[in-house]
Amino acid sequence: MKKTFNILLILFFMLAFSQTGFSQDDYYGDYEELPPMKQLFLDLGFGPNGTGAGVGFRYSFFGFGLNLSGFAKSIPNYITYERLRPEDVYSKENYPTIILSLDGYLFYDIDDYFTLFGNIGLFTQGDSVLARKKSSESVASEDLYFLNTDSSTGVSFGAGIQYLIWENVGLGAGYHNKKGIFAQISYYWF
Numbered sequence: 001m002k003k004t005f006n007i008l009l010i011l012f013f014m015l016a017f018s019q020t021g022f023s024q025d026d027y028y029g030d031y032e033e034l035p036p037m038k039q040l041f042l043d044l045g046f047g048p049n050g051t052g053a054g055v056g057f058r059y060s061f062f063g064f065g066l067n068l069s070g071f072a073k074s075i076p077n078y079i080t081y082e083r084l085r086p087e088d089v090y091s092k093e094n095y096p097t098i099i100l101s102l103d104g105y106l107f108y109d110i111d112d113y114f115t116l117f118g119n120i121g122l123f124t125q126g127d128s129v130l131a132r133k134k135s136s137e138s139v140a141s142e143d144l145y146f147l148n149t150d151s152s153t154g155v156s157f158g159a160g161i162q163y164l165i166w167e168n169v170g171l172g173a174g175y176h177n178k179k180g181i182f183a184q185i186s187y188y189w190f
Helices: 001-018 025-026
Strands: 038-047 050-058 064-069 089-109 114-133 140-164 169-176 180-189
Touching: 025 114, 038 064, 038 114, 038 169, 050 180, 089 140, 114 169, 140 180
Parallel strands: none
Antiparallel strands: 038 050, 038 180, 050 064, 064 089, 089 114, 114 140, 140 169, 169 180
């Protein structure tokens, strides 16, 4: 009995998902498949790491993007002519200078106007490490000294939404963990 039920179940699914059991031409009429969507997008953002910009390309439902963040960020003035010994350092502070990320995107078209997207990728980051010098009373001085540079890599991610405002132009907004909150403009062609 169980074997018969499994065979009937398999036959049912084969019939339900086969082209002969349900023809798309009958349902959609003279349906013509559209070519894959292509899109070029540019974005500009601002976050805790400073200003960020990105450029990317979409083909069908996936895409790639290159982001650069950390420029136009305020770094306090510091002293470069005097090097600190490790025992003279009272405290250290990292200031991101340049962050480069390469992300892969997935796009989901909700309807003809709205598109959701998410991205995940890798980043590499260079930080300037500034230090405060101990004074004679074991208190930090007000002057900052350049100590060294520190680099790191990790995972970057983000998400957002796009809206098609004209036939080939869209606007979007989103959040990226290294670029911050960003606005996006897109050009579509089919």
